[in-house]
Amino acid sequence: MKRREFIGLVVGAAQAWPLAALAQSRMHRVALLTLEADEEISQFTGPLRDLGYVEGKNLNLEHRSAEGEPRRLAGLAEELVQTKPDVLVAGWGTLAPKALKAATATIPIVFATVGDPIGAGLVQNLARPGGNLTGLAASPRTSKASSSNCC
Structure with a gap:
């Protein structure tokens, strides 16, 4: 391949890339389960909107x-x-x-602010949660992998 052909190929690919990315965009399906009706789902949707998910x-x-x-909760899950x-x-x-974990072992589950995800039986440990759950721990157990972020 000659240099000019190569440059033309690279430039053409660079120009087509945004179109390909646009064509690959799809509707993302997210399901949210809360205990309280008044929990602010804007705390969840606001950051998603900031990332371009509308x-x-x-x-x-x-x-x-x-x-x-x-x-x-079990029925809603x-x-x-x-x-x-x-x-x-x-x-x-x-x-x-816990309700979502009981309902599926295949769909990824993200939890927000669980005090002790290990003690609650949601994850095996903070470094390697195992299964299909991950999330944030409010007060994780003291361990080598302990931090304010979990899993």
Whole structure:
């Protein structure tokens, strides 16, 4: 291949790259489970919007709340799993992540602010959570891998 052909190929690929990226954009399906109805989902959607994920444009957000009734979480978790989201997000605390963990072992689950994810039985350890769960620990156990971020 001659130098000019090579440069033309590289320039052409560089110009086509944004078009290819645009064509590959798709609707991302996220399901959110919370215990309380008044939990601020804007704490969740705001940062996603900052990253370019806009509900209705490239983000489909399904939200279910147990409205303060923990016994409803299991049914709502099953309902969200049936929507086949790309990722499940568990609201603040331990109960929502536990319900989602019981509902699926294949869809990735991200939990927010669980005090002790090891003690709650959500992860095996902080360095290597195992399974399909990951997230943030509010007060992780003291260990070699201990930090304010979990998993």
